[in-house]
Amino acid sequence: MDLGLSRRVAIVSGASQGIGLATARLLAAEGAALVLCARNGDRLKAAASALELDGARVIPVSGDVLDPGLPARLVSAASEFGRVDILVNNAGGESGRLGFEELTDADWEAAYQLNVVASVRLIRAVLPQMRHRQWGRIVNVASYTARVPEPFCLPYAAAKAALVNLTRGLARTAAADGVLVNSVLPGLTATDGVAEGFAGAVAATGRTHDDLLAAMLRRAPIDIGRMGEPAEVAALIAFLVSEQASWITGGAYVVDGGTIRTAT
Numbered sequence: 001m002d003l004g005l006s007r008r009v010a011i012v013s014g015a016s017q018g019i020g021l022a023t024a025r026l027l028a029a030e031g032a033a034l035v036l037c038a039r040n041g042d043r044l045k046a047a048a049s050a051l052e053l054d055g056a057r058v059i060p061v062s063g064d065v066l067d068p069g070l071p072a073r074l075v076s077a078a079s080e081f082g083r084v085d086i087l088v089n090n091a092g093g094e095s096g097r098l099g100f101e102e103l104t105d106a107d108w109e110a111a112y113q114l115n116v117v118a119s120v121r122l123i124r125a126v127l128p129q130m131r132h133r134q135w136g137r138i139v140n141v142a143s144y145t146a147r148v149p150e151p152f153c154l155p156y157a158a159a160k161a162a163l164v165n166l167t168r169g170l171a172r173t174a175a176a177d178g179v180l181v182n183s184v185l186p187g188l189t190a191t192d193g194v195a196e197g198f199a200g201a202v203a204a205t206g207r208t209h210d211d212l213l214a215a216m217l218r219r220a221p222i223d224i225g226r227m228g229e230p231a232e233v234a235a236l237i238a239f240l241v242s243e244q245a246s247w248i249t250g251g252a253y254v255v256d257g258g259t260i261r262t263a264t
Contacts, residue, residue: 004243006031009081014091016043018191022230026238028056033081065091065118071125089119111155136179137241171250180249187256189228223258
């Protein structure tokens with residue numbers, strides 16, 4: 001299937017690894033030009049170099065999405081390609097795994113800033129030009145916990161639920177101008193961040209990785225029986241930003257191997 005992305009320009013945040021990098025690879029394979037950002041400059045440059053070796057047009061911009069000045073830097077970088085057609089808000093994450101009683105106001109605020117406000121700033125930076133050209137695609141990467149919150153990551157889950165709500169509200173105001181906005185809700189995915197989390201749990205508990213994974217799957221079973229791969233989430237994102245998704249907006253699409261079982 002031709003996704004019609006050969007002349008498009010995309011900004012992808014959190015693009016040095018995991019779902020962000022997998023998305024960048026797919027968009028590049030479809031011919032899109034890329035502006036990629038991530039906090040780890042060395043890892044980002046390595047990812048960009050690998051993409052360029054495969055023929056991609058890539059501009060890496062290192063920076064933290066919590067920096068209010070980053071969106072302008074990304075748009076400025078994209079001007080080398082002429083415009084911004086696509087935004088994938090992938091940066092985000094947990095601020096710690098604490099029980100409700102241990103959480104402070106700062107924990108809740110940090111989760112909201114990282115997972116919602118940072119995305120809002122990037123959207124605000126690209127939306128005017130998308131409206132002007134009457135074409136745009138925005139995908140906000142949320143989490144299955146926006147639907148089924150886990151007790152160990154309540155601020156993260158609440159922030160991702162807010163991001164899904166933001167997506168729906170923005171979609172209703174932007175569709176008339178040709179800008180389509182959707183969210184993707186990944187389940188447990190084999191990203192570097194998840195691997196680091198498992199490594200920390202192994203060190204803290206003395207249990208093996210396989211034992212911890214089995215325990216997690218018993219608590220939150222996945223019908224397919226395994227974690228997802230970043231490329232499997234990226235495939236959905238690539239479709240949603242494509243010409244083929246021209247009548248899809250305001251949706252929250254779960255890609256979780258069958259983790260969520262109730263209609264929510």
